[in-house]
Amino acid sequence: MATPRPDWREHVERDLGFVFHTIDGAPYWDETAFYRFTAAEVDEIEAATAEVEQMALALVAQVVKTGEEAYERLRIPRAAWDAIQGSWQAGEKNLYGRFDFCYGGEGPPRLLEYNADTPTALFEAAVVQWDWLEAVSPGHDQFNSIHERLIDAWRKFGLGRERLYFSSVKDHAEDGGTIEYLRDTAVQAGLVTERIDIEDIGWNGRDFVDLGNRRIGALFKLYPWEWLVTEEFGAPLLSGVTKVIEPAWKMVLSNKAALALLWEMAPDHPNLLPASLEPGGIEGKRVRKPIYSREGSNVQVLEAGGGVITETSGAYGAEGFVYQAFTPMPEFDGNYPVIGSWVVASEPAGMGIREDSTAITRDTSRFIPHYFE
Amino acid sequence: MKKSRSIRLALLGSATMVLAACGEDDQVPKDAKFFSDVKDCAGVYSESVCLDAKTQSERDYLAQAPRFSRKEECEKEFGAGNCETPQASTVSSGGTGFFMPMMMGYMLGNMMGGNRFNAPVYRGVDNSAVMARNGKFLNVGSFAGAGASSATAFRPATQVTPVSRSGFGSKAASYRSSSGS
Numbered sequence: 001m002a003t004p005r006p007d008w009r010e011h012v013e014r015d016l017g018f019v020f021h022t023i024d025g026a027p028y029w030d031e032t033a034f035y036r037f038t039a040a041e042v043d044e045i046e047a048a049t050a051e052v053e054q055m056a057l058a059l060v061a062q063v064v065k066t067g068e069e070a071y072e073r074l075r076i077p078r079a080a081w082d083a084i085q086g087s088w089q090a091g092e093k094n095l096y097g098r099f100d101f102c103y104g105g106e107g108p109p110r111l112l113e114y115n116a117d118t119p120t121a122l123f124e125a126a127v128v129q130w131d132w133l134e135a136v137s138p139g140h141d142q143f144n145s146i147h148e149r150l151i152d153a154w155r156k157f158g159l160g161r162e163r164l165y166f167s168s169v170k171d172h173a174e175d176g177g178t179i180e181y182l183r184d185t186a187v188q189a190g191l192v193t194e195r196i197d198i199e200d201i202g203w204n205g206r207d208f209v210d211l212g213n214r215r216i217g218a219l220f221k222l223y224p225w226e227w228l229v230t231e232e233f234g235a236p237l238l239s240g241v242t243k244v245i246e247p248a249w250k251m252v253l254s255n256k257a258a259l260a261l262l263w264e265m266a267p268d269h270p271n272l273l274p275a276s277l278e279p280g281g282i283e284g285k286r287v288r289k290p291i292y293s294r295e296g297s298n299v300q301v302l303e304a305g306g307g308v309i310t311e312t313s314g315a316y317g318a319e320g321f322v323y324q325a326f327t328p329m330p331e332f333d334g335n336y337p338v339i340g341s342w343v344v345a346s347e348p349a350g351m352g353i354r355e356d357s358t359a360i361t362r363d364t365s366r367f368i369p370h371y372f373e
Numbered sequence: 374m375k376k377s378r379s380i381r382l383a384l385l386g387s388a389t390m391v392l393a394a395c396g397e398d399d400q401v402p403k404d405a406k407f408f409s410d411v412k413d414c415a416g417v418y419s420e421s422v423c424l425d426a427k428t429q430s431e432r433d434y435l436a437q438a439p440r441f442s443r444k445e446e447c448e449k450e451f452g453a454g455n456c457e458t459p460q461a462s463t464v465s466s467g468g469t470g471f472f473m474p475m476m477m478g479y480m481l482g483n484m485m486g487g488n489r490f491n492a493p494v495y496r497g498v499d500n501s502a503v504m505a506r507n508g509k510f511l512n513v514g515s516f517a518g519a520g521a522s523s524a525t526a527f528r529p530a531t532q533v534t535p536v537s538r539s540g541f542g543s544k545a546a547s548y549r550s551s552s553g554s
Contacts (some may be wrong), residue, residue, distance in 0.1 A: 017385030129374060141376055144376050146377070184382050192449065192498065198541045212503075361434060372375075
């Protein structure tokens with residue numbers, strides 16, 4: 001346990017512009033506690049992150065090569081196949097992703113899921129916990145060079161003077177804050193940036209345009225590809241008229257069926273959990289997750305016989321489910337942490353820890369800072 | 374060391390650019406025209422209407438134009454050479470230690486219902502003419518060249534074809550949740 005800085009709210013709002021520290025009246029940023037790691041533990045998380053990212057990229061290559069059969073197993077709509085293949089073969093760069101690992105210091109980090117397309121909790125990890133450590137214990141180190149790496153990564157996108165539009169849904173403080181932070185790093189990398197709500201993007205029959213009817217040539221969207229492709233403007237977006245970040249090939253990784261394909265590709269890998277698309281494919285206690293879902297919705301924990309032990313509510317699951325072997329989450333004082341380990345430009349970049357009082361991490365979980373020694 | 378050596382924020386936090394929310398709708402009247410000064414304007418509207426619009430636009434500019442703590446941040450948004458520090462005598466509060474885009478003139482037109490519409494116009498990237506509206510920047514036209522700002526050097530934006538919007542966002546609305554994960 002730790003004593004929060006007395007003026008932390010005022011400080012993070014005024015000096016960092018961090019406004020979503022409290023969500024629906026409940027604390028989200030929580031500095032009444034912190035996690036302390038050893039350097040060896042951090043090295044292990046960093047190595048696992050690098051390893052799993054390479055496997056994920058290998059999976060994309062394999063899926064693109066396999067084609068139809070693989071896309072169908074991943075429940076990716078046919079309309080998106082060409083865009084996925086095209087963006088992958090063109091070598092379109094990706095910015096970032098977050099692996100969620102189960103790790104308690106004993107045994108290797110095990111991948112729970114990969115948030116490859118629209119990961120959040122970025123600003124908290126990159127800036128707010130860094131700022132916290134500088135204030136409370138600047139002599140300690142932290143697994144977190146996310147900020148520097150983001151600026152560096154933007155420089156390598158080859159955007160030149162192309163205006164890059166940052167987009168998320170209207171009136172959502174957390175997504176808006178994440179977008180504004182990413183835009184901040186892009187500005188520092190010398191890019192020309194704009195901001196537009198995703199609902200405000202216009203289509204004039206030839207180009208996507210902003211509210212001033214200027215062409216949108218490059219778009220960073222904090223909005224899932226699997227939603228974009230089914231919406232009204234999905235077809236023109238998939239035609240490649242606008243450069244999109246994350247690139248379309250991230251659709252291969254942003255759905256949880258990829259967990260089963262990863263396991264098939266690298267069975268018994270120490271950083272993976274057994275996963276299958278078949279209900280009977282995993283023996284013993286297991287977790288059923290919707291192929292497409294967000295923020296821990298519609299997750300069931302099943303006992304060996306198939307009975308439901310716990311579940312979360314939600315509106316997801318229409319595309320089917322993936323079954324993953326259950327692994328007990330480490331517990332600290334009645335709290336269950338998940339390690340969110342970041343890659344920027346496919347390199348390990350840092351981590352943020354989210355903690356929940358239940359074993360399923362949801363959007364109500366709290367962000368807890370860390371350091372290591 | 375695995376932590377960032379230093380972190381600076383260009384847009385967020387105390388360096389944040391302040392966008393004024395005016396709470397009106399996004400519409401710009403179709404008859405709105407750009408004027409660089411009262412002389413330009415007096416050929417279209419009466420001199421008193423022109424003077425009122427200019428005075429009101431200048432007031433709006435000082436109260437609502439985006440402010441940046443560093444010149445380079447302002448120039449990233451509005452283009453090199455298009456930002457300035459306001460003179461102390463014109464700013465009523467908040468000091469002068471910040472940068473703003475330059476006001477090149479104002480738009481003046483008629484709203485539905487008969488009210489006048491007027492708003493300051495800034496010079497943006499590539500000699501675009503930029504107007505802030507409801508927290509967003511609208512490109513309302515362009516200037517003929519770097520030094521040009523008169524009404525004759527102004528070219529209104531042409532709308533290529535009717536633009537449809539709201540083609541994205543329906544899924545988020547149906548789930549009423551974050552798009553992030």
